[in-house]
Amino acid sequence: MLVSVAFLWAQGSYQPGVFVGTEHGPIELTAYAEVATNGQLRMAKGSLENVPTVSDIQRILCNIPNWNPGAIMIANQQIFRDERAERREIPFAIRRLNVSALELRVENLERKDRLVELVRGVRASEESPALVFVVMSTNGLSRFYPFRVRLD
Secondary structure (H helix, E strand, O other), rough: OOOOHHHHHHHHHHHEEEEEEEOEEEEEEOOOEOOOOOOOOEEEEEHHHHOOOOOOOEEEEEEEOOOOEEEEEEHHHHHHHOOOOEEEEEEEEEEEEEOOHHHHHHHHHOOHHHHHHHHOOOOOOOOOOOEEEEEEEEOEEEEEEEEEOOOO
């Protein structure tokens, strides 16, 4: 089952926002960070307490008019304290669902073995867990929508 089906409304349109599809249904990412003048990320809407933890990523749905996915990135929480914190950009594929809704497939997040490698690569730990960021961009502005990853 493609996760995008879970986002359908009766009228055939998609729920606005950024969502991570899981086997238990979609999880909306409501908090986001922006790059501060010192180069570090800082939470611009919500806080790290509003960031969900996900263990089984299937797809990502982005439906914010005039915003497009610019990157998928993984880092640990140190990225909020050190602009040189370890991070990795993750390749993704896009499938357009309508004028503003895009479904992202991120194979490296969907496969547990690759996700384990990425978490190790950014030196995530219990004290500084791994965060995946869906980076949405428009007109030179970027918003970093985070979610934590849990390896089961």
